[in-house]
Amino acid sequence: MLDALVNTLSKYVTLTPEEVTIVGSLFTFRTFRKHQYILQEGEITRHETFIVKGVTRTFEVDEKGQEHVLQFGLEDWWVGDLYSFLTETPAKSNIDCLEDTQVYQITKPNLETLYEKVPKMERHFRIVIQNAYIAAIKRVASSLAKSATERYLDFTSQYPQIEQRVPNHQIASYLGITPQSLSRLRSQPHKKQK
Amino acid sequence: MLDALVNTLSKYVTLTPEEVTIVGSLFTFRTFRKHQYILQEGEITRHETFIVKGVTRTFEVDEKGQEHVLQFGLEDWWVGDLYSFLTETPAKSNIDCLEDTQVYQITKPNLETLYEKVPKMERHFRIVIQNAYIAAIKRVASSLAKSATERYLDFTSQYPQIEQRVPNHQIASYLGITPQSLSRLRSQPHKKQK
DNA sequence: CGAAAATTTGACATGACTCAACTGGAGTGG
DNA sequence: CCACTCCAGTTGAGTCATGTCAAATTTTCG
Secondary structure, rough: OOOHHHHHOOOOOOOOOHHHHHHHHHOOOEEEEEOOOOEEEOOOOOOEEEEEEEEEEEEOOOOOOOEEEEEEOOOOOOOOOOHHHHHHHHOOOOOOOOEEEEEEEEEHHHHHHHHHOHHHHHHHHHHHHEEEEHHHHHHHHHHOOOOHEEEEEEEHHOOOHHHOOHHHHHHHHHHHOOHHHHHHHHHHHOOOOO | OOOHHHHHHHHOOOOOOOHHHHHHHHHHEEEEEOOOOOOOOOOOOOOOEEEEEEOEEEEEEOOOOOOOEEEEEOOOEEEOOOHHHHHOOOOOOOEEEOOOEEEEEEEEEHHHHHHHHHHHHHHHHHHHHHHHHHHHHHHHHHHHHHHHOHHHHHHHHOOHHHHOOOOOHHHHHHHHHOOHHHHHHOOOOOOOOO
């Protein structure tokens, strides 16, 4: 179980056996069933969450009551409302599980302890945040530059694993289009994408 | 001159006189004239840039040759292609100046030195990145949830200073619409925004 | 002053939305 | 095991927001 966490961390930092023990002592393992919430709007995010197994969906609800998917989460990904976690303010986003999901979670105090005892972990989390930032910028750029069809094709080629495990109407929400539009552009016979 | 930099840094970290001296020794002051580039696509970003005076525009060019504004930069803001800076790979974005602009710049080696000599600066830069990330997420959420008119109204209320100093067609590019559309939605007499 | 750039306006095209109906599969209870 | 419901997905028709192309007008700046 811990292996999944340690293996992924090892991609970015090398951990000694003692450090692995420290990591093990600071994270909590937890499972959620399909449809359960890891985080609900209005709560203060108390944990950052590392997904061992399963699929999550991070979404916001706008003033008109519409849901908008900001991110899907898969094995080895971190999810959470970073802003809420860091500032200890109520979250604006929700995270629920699209499948039964297993995670490791760390609280803010434990994360501080981790930084203290294993300083190189600070580097790892800076990289996680940077990657998240870069992904967000890319998404802004693509929403400015590309049509719905192009964004869908990008999505399927970039995240084929997600496409297979998530209902279409959630993908539509992620892409910022209606399920009907998604259905239509999926059915049209490979229009030239220029 | 240094004051502008130090004042802003002081919002996040308290610096002793010696630390101010260190900061002063690691940053370089530079001026750019309107239309000059701080960064051009394909170059490796050697500096992170702090704006003392002026306005910048960060943009990408898509395969069709269209420019898309990712960010405007104003006094007290940091700009730069973070990914390129950190990974030392060629930048995908360009940054040019919409007015004569004065900046402080820091190289990667100097930034490492700064972290070493004034460790609390690491905290400052983590916060800068976090804020940038949060702004990017907000922008994704708003591009999913809102109409062009709503995004424009959000923009003008959130960045009135920018609206006054930047040509409309650049704002249109930032909003992801054509200059014609922007002109039209500006002229329509305050439609209900529900 | 005059050229180039920015903005506005008009006419028309189109991509994506809404509303509505229909299909098919998954789960539930009699 | 079938009838029923629920929900995701698809399809059709009409509408609307925004884009495209083109031209007129205004502003900027050398």
